[in-house]
Amino acid sequence: MKKLITIAVMLVSNHLYANTNSSCVQSSSQIKAQYQITESQQNHQQSRELTLWRNGEQVAHQSDNIVELWQHLKNNQIRPIRYFTEHKRGIEYQPSEVTGKQSWSAKYQLLDKKLIDKMKLVSEQGQGCDKSQLLEFADKNIKIKVNWLPELQLAQSIQISQGQYAREIKLLSKNTDKTLINQQFKQWDLYQTTDYADVGDNENDPFLAKMINQGFIEHGATGFYNQNGEMLQGHGHHH
């Protein structure tokens, strides 16, 4: 039954895209989009960059030294890989299928498709691939404003405010050069990788030993949001 509802939701949301220009969508399936993320809390402000890479059924979020890459499998599971660019090493994880927790669209376009569907269309301008929409969502906790490029399934800007806390994600540049994108994914693929399951048996490997003894270096810059506008930080609970 739950499955039926999910399918129904997906059909509805697909309908919204029925008029998308197929050549835009195609060109947006291989893209490099550079974002600046600015967070502010009272008089504190912090900025960093995040690059969103798409290559068909693969998406990567690149921040300083970490790349989080996800592969969308044909059975709809998502398989994560985490690359440490400084070490040219990677950790591969088993695909998992945690219903409701793993959202491909949240990784692919930084915002869950269901959140986009839920937002109010305030205004629209431009034509074809350049068409942009101003979308808004607000409840008692959170306010989200998105400048959305529907044909590219790409956010131009995302503004979130939650009490004293504000976060702005701004698209700095985008590039659809296929050669560049293919090359980047190929380069990551050449890194030496280890299964997460094998880390525990590799205490003699200095890179992995560091992980065993000091914990997982740091989190990747996962600046993406689920259908409730909550920022996704992996899929554990915080207590």
Added chain:
Amino acid sequence: MKIKQVASAIGLTLALSAHTFASVLPDAQSQSEWYTSAQTKLSDKVAGSQTEIKTKAKNVILFVGDGMGISTLTAARILKGQLDGNSGEEGYLSFEMFPYSAQVKTYNVDAQTPDSAGTMTAMISGVKTDVGVIGVDEDIVRGDCSTVAGNELVTATELAEIRGLATGLVSTARITHATPAATYAKSADRNWEDVSDMSETAVTAGCEDIASQLVNFESNLEARFAGVDVDGIDVVMGGGRRHFLPKDEAYNSNDAVSSVEGDRTDGRDLTAEWQQQYPQGVYVTDQTGFDAIADDTTKVFALFNESHMQYEADRANDVAGEPSLSAMTTKAIDVLAKNEKGFFLTVESGRIDHAHHAGNAYNALSDTIELAKAVQAAYDSTDPEETLILVTADHSHVFTIAGYPKRGNPILGKVVAVGEDTPTLANDGMPYTTVGYANGLGFRDLGAETDADAAYNEAAVAGRINLDGVDTQTPGYHQEVTVPLSSETHAGEDISLHATGPGAHLAQGVIEQNVVFHIIDQALELTE
């Protein structure tokens, strides 16, 4: 004469005293079910000790639970009983009902707490060696290819091949992973699973990667022993496809999870090489292929996953489907038993270790229960008079069963004391679980997640968490730890060896791990 008299006098005394004591015991004691069932158990043992002991076996099956320490057995036994609707403590895993057992010292030559490479090498070749190396003795320098030559050990699998027995290897880990690799490969490093995992120096110095050694097993063995003619390992089933395929998308199977499945940088497709050597053999990659293995098949090469096979609880999530450990074991026996001389089969449950490393007791225990099922399946499909079955582990984990839970308290639950209905609180005012780990990633609550590896996303959390309202019995619950590490570690205490069948009586006392080989050798007369 005198000795005989003394002996019979002692016998008389014993007989008398047993009788006398029984009559002086109050009924409440001698009629107690604890008393009578233990007495029956003893009588069975006495009867068993009077039957002729068989020492020579036609077949030997060696089961290895990777990381399956004693606390894992106890907790799995209780969980299994509770899943069957019982209190749990009173039951046995299939192999715990075997008549013989021993306590096994697991340390490696250079390590107090061992790893699978050193321990399996000891079990399969009779010689203890260093941590991290496969099929070579302690004179090896780990990672140095030039030290391999002259230090290679001969394994029970190789000796069984030479004696004309059928041989098999089944694992839920990659078939190139340390435990299965130790049966057929000689490698200065357990991680040399394919050529891309080796240094340029090692490759040019002539060291062969582990996957290649599996496919070239027959020719390598014949080259090592002049005049020997063998027919190769007859059944190989497990994971690890990526080490057998070229790094080229064109070789992806229908079960691929990576964009490019293969890892090999030398362009070799070892699955094709295997098929060429054994045109009559069957190569399969998924459940459908497994189900289609014909009754008259005598050679099987099955690689069900790109990397390790799934945890038993997670098996339904596999892309193209894969069989359980018990299904693989039964199928392997069907194929191997066609050899009239007998067979030697090694079966590894490889992921008990991984679930423990992830700090996830649920998957470690459910994979242990599946191993017990596989042992039962093996027992049921062989003749106990002619088949020696050994069940052991390579090493333990820092997994504990603690506190004072009442009888029948859910083994994965919070401690509830005798006579109580609500969880016992620790000095910090919070409840705590019965099972836990001394180190590792620590608490996380992933609910219905059946994949133990999904715990990676957050850093290690040492110490206490308020578990009020947390269901600690779900597949995705990861237990609390004392020392924060990104991966829970192996433990150094002894593990167990359970045995039944001809030669099983030699499994007794406290033994070094390399004695396991000698028990196999004795039963199959491999070195005679």
